[in-house]
Amino acid sequence: MSGLTSCAVYEKYCNRLFLNSNATFLCERLEAEEEKSASSLQWLASCYLRQGEAKRAYTVLEGRASTDELRYLLAIACLKLEKPHEAEIALLPDRNLRVLGPKAGTTALLSVVPQGAAGFYALGEACRQTHRREAAIGYMELSLQQDPLMWVAFEALCAMGAEPDANTYFKIKQGHPVIDVHAVCGPSYFDAAQVPTPATQRKPSEQVGSTRRLLDFGSTDASSTQKPPSKIPRTHFNQTREEKVQESSSDNNYQGVVSTLLLVLSKLGTARAALAKNDIKRALSSLHSLSPRHFETGWVQHALGRCHFEAADYEAAVDALRSMRRVEPHRIKGLELLSTALWHLKDEVELCYLSRAAVDFDPRAPESWCCAGNCLSLQKEHDAAVRCFQRAIALDPTFAYAFTLCGHEYAANDDLDHALAMYRHALRADDRHYNAWYGIGAIHFRQEKFDLAEYHFQRALSLNPQSSVLHCHIGMTHHANGNFDQALAYLRQAAELEPKNPQARFQTANVLISLDHCEEALAELSIVADYAPREASVHFLMGKVCKKLDRLSEAMMHFTYALDLQPKDNNLIKSAIDRLEEPDIDEEEKF
Known part of the structure; x- marks a missing residue:
């Protein structure tokens, strides 16, 4: 050897x-x-x-x-x-x-x-x-x-x-080959009989010294000395005409494959760039323009699920990410989004199954522990969820989403200092991670630091301008600061971006009540009640509005609904019922 x-x-x-x-x-x-x-x-x-x-x-x-x-x-x-x-x-x-x-x-x-x-x-x-x-x-x-x-x-x-x-970059430029076909697909380096090595290209007198630098495994047999190659290496000078035609045909086939690949990359690149800008409609259009053989792949289904996830359409996101698991059962990337979507849908059974399957399949993947953390979070086991997210962070300190999920758990546990630290770590890992900007804004909002909250919400909105949730929270911040007109503008835009978002209409109703536009507020609350008929706070607010409009029977009906839906926290509702026929006084009643 x-x-x-x-x-x-x-x-x-x-x-x-x-x-x-x-x-x-x-x-x-x-x-x-x-x-x-x-x-x-x-x-x-x-x-x-x-x-x-x-x-x-x-x-x-x-x-x-x-x-x-x-x-x-x-x-x-x-x-x-x-x-x-x-x-x-x-x-x-x-x-x-x-x-x-x-x-x-x-x-x-x-x-x-x-x-x-x-x-x-x-x-x-x-x-x-x-x-x-x-x-x-x-x-x-x-x-x-x-x-x-x-x-x-x-x-x-x-x-x-x-x-x-994407259309600019993913194309073949004239006179600029993408890959050297012969360098990639040519004979193996290990085939010494086919490929001339530097030693065989030297003169015989030089080869004697050069073989000393090659590893000899102790063989003393004279027959083990290097023999001349049994076949003369083919070059462009001694190729037959048929071989040249065959090579030319192979090159043409290769260029055709590369052209097809670049066309696919152009569509995928357009979708990826649109998703980076949170231009969901364009991203979905590019993904759906792919052929079925590419559309039914894990990467595309993951991107499709992420599009729906960013649009807060969690049911569609779950469907796409399930398809991702079906076509690529071995794919771990994307499961963190699937688990979060299941968390939003409160699907505890499937989330438990997903987290167990992910951890069993790859316990060293941060996405697996994000699934486990979301599962424990849905069960209100916040301390255990934090430990899972911290394990994900230890496995990949650059995984910004794990920091953000950990921050959400600290916030749910009212540990706001640790939550802020986690969100800031997420921004160090990825300063374009809008979820972390939102998290910091939400904490400042809870602390009634409304100017700071608005700044962080605006930073998040600059990264994701199509987010209904972010528009809604900025509107709430303006409402808290007394900027009612700006609050209405943001909240109505949030409702336009996501008509099924009841929170935007509920907050719009609050602003309209502050402006004494009770009829408009009641109309908004009626729409919210259609989307969330078992939400006690909606019926309680509708009761207050009906009282202001002097519709006491309707007010009593809504207060009663609220009391039936929320029997534990009934003191505020009972107080409102007891004072139903009394005039309103200036006080903050928050349910």
Whole structure:
């Protein structure tokens, strides 16, 4: 096995057989044999990264990254170790280019940044970790310009709020091949008889010395010496005419596949960008324009469920996310949304089953523990739910949604200080996570700090302008501050965005009562009663309005309904019944 190389070991045991530990052991032996060899170091570091041992890869590469490949691997190790500044230096050693960033121009950067599109993406990630949004966006755009199949760069642009145009990026540019077909689909590196190695390309006199650098497993048999290849490697010069025609046909078929893939990516990218802007209608339109073979996949059903979830249509969200589980039972991502939707629908049975199945399937996934936390939250076990959400956070400290859910549980437990801390942690993980902005606003509203509440609600609304819930809470804040006209504007817009949202109409009725528009208030409350006929607070408020309108029999009827629906808290209702024929006095009666 004197012809064994680090590249061949990595190709066989990592790429084809997934025996990463075996590849690592052999590459360590080869690295010891081939002293100061950049090639052996490259494959050894690749093995470490494949095994998730970024620290070891960083250690062996530090100070030895002399080639483009080694610089790129060092940058990847630095990013995994949260050392973005060192990653940027590895990719861009020139300080002037680092200062200019994407403004330095594609030509200048391509001459320095290793691995082209992937190198630009790594630079963008380094800038994201150091909170340099504009530079990160510039590098991600350069990555997509170099390779339209860099979907991760497009998703990063959406996550940063860059509003990328999918139709611009996902297309084949003339004279710019997406992937080298022969490099990807050609003969295996391990087939020494087919592919000429650097050793076989040298002169015979040079090969004798070079074989000393290849690992010899102690064989002393003379027959073990390297033999010339039994087949002459095919090149473009000795190919037959039929082979050239066949290769040309293969290339054409490949380009057709890539064109089809880019068309699909364009539709998916349009949906992803629209979802990032919470443009639900456009996102749904793009997703439904996909062919059935792509529509019935886990990613698309997850995106469809998220669209309905953001629109607060929880029944449709559950249906889509159930379809996601049906087509991809192994998919964990998205289950946190499914569990939250089931929480809103109060479906305790299915939520319990989901949380148990998720934790059993993958106990190391943060989404699994979010499901468990939502299940315990629905059962009013807030302390146990907090522990589940904290476990999700420990598994993935960048998972903003887990911080937000944990904050909701602290808020439900009236532990507002810890709730604020959780929401702020969520914003550190993702400053565009509007749920955390909403959570902070809700806490300030409870503390009657209405100006602070309005600020945080407005920040959330800027990220999700189509949210009926956010419009409703801003309206409530204006009402508390005495800005009745602005309150009505926001609340009516909330009702238009989501006609089935009874909270918006209920709060509209409160504002109308403050303005002494009792007939309009009663009309709004009648609509709310149709959506929530068993809500005692609605009937109690309707009773108060009927009393103001001097409809005492109707007032008595609604007070009685409220008393039947809420027998535990009956003192306020009984007091209102006792004073039914007395004139109203100025006092705050809150049910």
